[in-house]
Amino acid sequence: MTETVYPEVPVLVVGGGSVGLLTAALLTHHGVPVVLVERRDGPSVHPRATGIGSRSVEILRELGLDHAVDAAAVDLRGATAKAVARTVVEMSAGDVVAVPMPAPSPTEHDTTPFSLRGVCAQDRLDAVVAAHLERHGADLRWATRLTGITQDDEGVDVELEGPDGRYSMRCARLVAADGARSAVRTALGVGTSGAGDLGTPKVNILFRADLRPHLRGMAFATCTITTPEAPGLLATVDGETSWVFHANQDVDGGERPEDFTHERCVAVVRAAVGDPGLDVEVRSVLPWRPRISLADRFTVGRVFLVGDAAHTVSPMGAFGLNTGIADAHNLAWKLAAVHHGEAGPGLLDTYAQEREPVAAATVDQARRRLADPQLHWGRGPAADAARAAAGVWAAPVVHLGQRYDSTAVVDPRPELPSTTDLAVALDGSPGSRVPHAWVDGVSTLDLVASRWTLLAGTAADGWLTAAADVGLPAHQVRAPWLSDDGALLVRPDAIVAMRAMEPAPDPAAFLTDVLDQVLARSITVTGT
Structure with a gap:
């Protein structure tokens, strides 16, 4: 029996592993109704990855799940x-x-x-995120597999087979988080490059x-x-x-x-x-x-590849799962902005612009470590020299220090000032993750809180007034990466979209123009 369950679902997530579950959780967090389908009958009971990196922990913190995952960690x-x-x-x-x-x-x-206090096996992470989704009323459809997919300029049509038989569904956009052998990627004819199976x-x-x-x-x-x-x-x-x-x-x-x-x-x-x-x-x-591969495209029309569907990373360095989580984090706020009418559809083009180069660099860093594990585990001056000679970055820089270069960043600075010192890499440059600093006992990352946010210097009263005029939350920060009369405009994913080191003639108009550019729109910010 075939039936249409919904006339249209805003976002369908295919794949119920860690990346798929977190994609659904992030979309739900941003107020986007989502349906998740997974061919297994529940979250995996088999641990795969166990290393959850610092950036992933920050994303879990954004969802309010950091302490729950820490409690599940060893x-x-x-x-x-x-x-x-x-x-x-x-x-x-x-x-x-x-x-x-x-x-x-x-x-x-x-x-x-x-x-985190230690490692958290992927099955434990999945259990925490799945329970969170259920508490928030998410539509999780286990034991359901995708059997067909087509798309047009207005949406994506899928054929599904679940416990009650076959049915069709139409969605505005689809996120494929269905693993290294992605059925969605295959159906769309997207190839992969890379070494493939290893060892x-x-x-x-x-x-x-x-x-x-x-x-x-x-x-x-x-x-x-x-x-x-x-x-x-x-x-x-x-x-x-x-x-x-x-x-x-x-x-x-x-x-x-x-x-x-x-x-x-x-x-x-x-x-x-x-x-x-x-x-x-x-x-x-x-x-x-072990496998190394990179999808030829991360976006096909209204379909977006994340996690292993987009890239597979050899296990040395624990980069695979964390890179997939970063994909989901980058994509979710953009899908939400378009869904809520706060951004033009051109914003979604920046997903591939930003994530493809970062994924390629991460795959390369994992590959270099695979040749000699001591390049990852080694300690001391000799190991540091060996890493430098082999072009191996420090693991924290791979996890947290990489930068975006896209139309969603004003005057990006994609070059890394350091591949060894994370504190140097996180210098407030556009395209980088906003530096962490304590402001009255609250981290700048927590101040962003999934919203567009302005961080202003201690003498930047004009920027603070402008932020209020355009409906942006703003906070004053004293930090070496921000001048006293300057400002950082931070995206909902905690990426610096713009840095001004001095006042603008008309700060409110300037902020409006920046937001219009970054969000690919021509409407005024009304608030967050």
Whole structure:
């Protein structure tokens, strides 16, 4: 049976992984009705990525979810980031090479208002975001897959198949967050470039086993297991009884993913732990392989690719999930501005203008690390010199320091002043994330609060008056990146849209002209 559920949905999100869920959450946050469809029957129970970067934490904070995700994270303060041991049992005996969790430098500590206490597995993140969406009445349609898609100048028509059969839906715009093998991207004929599949195929084994007696108080994010009986990577989910083990698939020996039966997985885990009698419950098994790819286009008409549908990033550096979350954050406020009539449709062109170069740079940074993991994990002057020679940026700069160059930024400064020092990279330049500074105990990021916001210098009374005239919230800030009589105009995604280091002859008219340019419109700001 075919039926039209709605005459038109403002935004349809295809894909219910972390990026799809956060896209829906951000759109809901901005007041846009959204429908999400996902072929699985609920959020994934299988952890994938565990590293949530600083920029992603800031986005979660914008949604009011930072503390909930922190509560779901494993406390790894003072723990080991990466360990290498023959088995877990031998690790507890002291036979281990360990890299401590990176301690932020004093300047890095001042670049963001909040950080997680450790790693948060993707399934835990998804559970937090899905519950948030349900509390806000979002339309989440699990066990529903897309079977067809067409679009015209006015909207997108999709065919869906759910628990109650087939039906059609029309939406104003569609966001494809349906993964590396994106059905939407394939249906639209968008190709990809890049190295593709890399390295040895792996099998991700999610299991329960109480490893605390063997760990004896040790804590780590990941441990490379080197025993010949079961080489692979052990990653923490809760640090106690829930773990994932990435086993290498012996392709040369003719091994296939289906060869990893329940019994085989139990044996592999016991060998990796070094305890032949360990009580193991295998919960899920997923084959996977590191992959590098970049979609040829991030936008096709009214369809937007985000996350793995747009780019796949090798796991070294934990950039993949975080890059997808940044896609969603960039796109959501723009879709909302157009939906609410606050911007012209040309604003949506800046999604690809901004995210394609950043995704390409991130993919490249992950690729460079893959060749030599020490370029990511190494510490000290020798490691710094090796990174500089290899063109490897500091991880915080990859996560937080990259810049946008588009028509949604006035006089952008896309060049990075530093690829090693995040505090230098976040200097208030147009196109960069607004620097974090405390204003009466509140971060500048929190002052933005998903709205267009003016940050004015301590002697910039004219800018403050102009902001009130055009309906913008404004705050005075004393900071080295802002002159006393200057101002920063900050976008809802906390990106600096304009910086003026001196007063304008007519500040209100100037702000109106800037907003008209950035928002691709010719109407007056009426407030936020």
